[in-house]
Amino acid sequence: MNHHYWLSSIWAFFVLLMIQTLPLSGQVNYVPNPGFEDVSDCDLQYGEAFKAMPWKIVNTPIATPDLFHSCSINDFYTTPTSGCTDLVYPKSGEGMMGLVSNLAAAEERIYARLIDDLPQDVDIYVAFSLRPREKCGGSMDFLCYSNSQCLAFSDFQFQAQQLVLSSDTIIDGAEDWMTMETCYRANGTEDFVLLGNYKPTTQTLVYCDYINPTANFTYTYVDEVIVSPFDVVPDTLYLCEGEILELDATFYEVPISWSDGWQGGVRTIDQGGNYTVRGNLADCFLMDRTVVIEIPVETEEIALDICPGETLTLESPFAGTWENGDTSRIRTITRAGIYKSSLLTPCGERSREYTIEATSCDIRYFVPNAFSPNNDGVNDRLQFFFEADFEFSGELNVFDRWGNQLFNAKNVTALSPVTWDGSFRNKDLGAGIVVWTYEYISARDGLTRKIAGDVMIVK
Known part of the structure; x- marks a missing residue:
């Protein structure tokens, strides 16, 4: 038998035992049917965006947004759909939406109710992907490129409308999908997510080869709508002595970095401390934090002072039993002495010993x-x-x-x-x-x- 191989195998097995792998805790998308994958039926016709339930059409003044899906029995609304020089595939999956904008008679917008209220104490990642329909040329091509497609939130009465995500420049990259993304903090009025042209006219940029105010329009495919809290690590983690934590904080396609210099979502941690994980977007940062508490094998000894007449509160981090039989995590004392607690931790039974010495609190x-x-x-x-x-x-x-x-x-x-x-x-x-x-x-x-x-x- 190869003893070197045997020893190496045993050591590898031992290392695996020491590594505690924690599952991904983030990537909860509050947008229902975010990629327009689920459809009520596959007989897709002109202007039937509502078949991507629960998305609805904003019908004022007139709107006929289109739904494209690979299951469509109508070849015009299947995916991939035809472009001028190449086929247009969804950003991912099998569905995508097509919206007209910059046409007063047919401005197209859609909306959906968010799955739940957004947490107000967490950074929110907001994103959607878009791809303008390619201009094919010709004397009657009134299709334009624009910056009009954006994402907004509104309350349940469609009153508190907030423009959250839009472009400052004309988007003309028709050959590939572009992801627009930003950081956001919820304020409690985000009941609906809205897609379409929600920009003021003064902020709308349009480029057309042929100008015809009554016929010019912009057509944009949209896909992968994301409204997701950046909650990628637990608030508190416990590290058993001799073990290694393996974390997975990957979050969509967002680049991840850590406060201690680590790069990437997947990492290991072998010592306690405060860790900040950051999602690096082009114009902002998403932040989340965790405290890693090391739990020693031996008895943890804590020395404290107490003043005459003072009340001191001892708080155990875990459930356990004090030497007097009390099973409360919190114990109040008024005099010096030695107080012990047997703790039931994620690492097994541990003990903590408090040595309380009397001291003067007079100046x-x-x-x-x-x-x-x-x-x-x-x-x-x-x-x-x-x-x-x-x-x-x-x-x-x-x-x-x-x-x-x-x-x-x-x-x-x-x-x-x-x-x-x-x-x-x-x-x-x-x-x-x-x-x-x-x-x-x-x-x-x-x-x-x-x-x-x-x-x-x-x-």
Whole structure:
């Protein structure tokens, strides 16, 4: 037996065991019958776009958009259909639609209700493919090239119409299909997707060989309508120690890149962290993110501090059992100690140990016990110094022995030390004892604390 081959096979098998393959999570198209594949019957005639259910025709003022399908018993509306120099095949599949535009008497538009409400917290990929009918020449060829074919959304009352996807230049590449695509964020009014000429007249560009305002028109084939959330990776992934995640974030024909420099939709991940996947379109980026959490084999140890009187919340990432028998993921504690939880993770049973140590949440301070505001340049101002290992902010007050406020300063922090010149209402005070108080809120636990002391004014 070839021992080298045997060892190699065992190692390959072991590596396969370590790789956790995750299926594709994206590519959910909210457009019904997006490639016009499904037809109600194959007896296709002039202007029967409605047979690609559930697409409907916008009938104002007059419209007769055509449906082409390979099953058609009418040779004129079968696919491929004849062009001037070559046959015209659908972008994919067996169906496609043909729309006339830039002809006032017969502007053709179609629409369909989206399968569901679009999510408003995800980037949406919007695309459709088009191909203008080729101009064959001749003295009576009034066919034109234009930029008029576009995609729009509207609400259920056809009121909140939004032009989402259109071209700024004339599209004259009749020899092949062109995909128009963009990024979009839903706002809750996208009930219908509409195809046709929804551009203002001032933005419409037209090129014709022969000008006849009553006869010129544009004819465009359309196919593969896409309205799809770019939700290609889960929000959270778990990586077992020693394993490798294999992700497939491919998304239609969109080029994919990652925040760590990886290129392409299919990739592996062998360490935890935050990962951003980006769909690179010509004029925008689609973004999705995932957090990969590594789950160690050994016990995970976490050290925390707790202040006297503080309530600390321990939250386990998975269901499990605490050492006191509690099975809740969240445990509230009020004192120092060691707390253990046995976790049921995607990687099997793991344990987490919290070591909670008592610490002081009081701030440190220094205030002299005397000062001499006599303008001799020595110890003329009373200085207050406060500091801590956490953020805090408070209010400082100085009172005389009868409780009258002599000085006040708000929003006092470690970064904003305070001094007092020993005066009240611009008058110097005589010798005596004053009392100071500092009431502050700790960002550590959100509690309010108060410290105080007294100072001798020396003259």
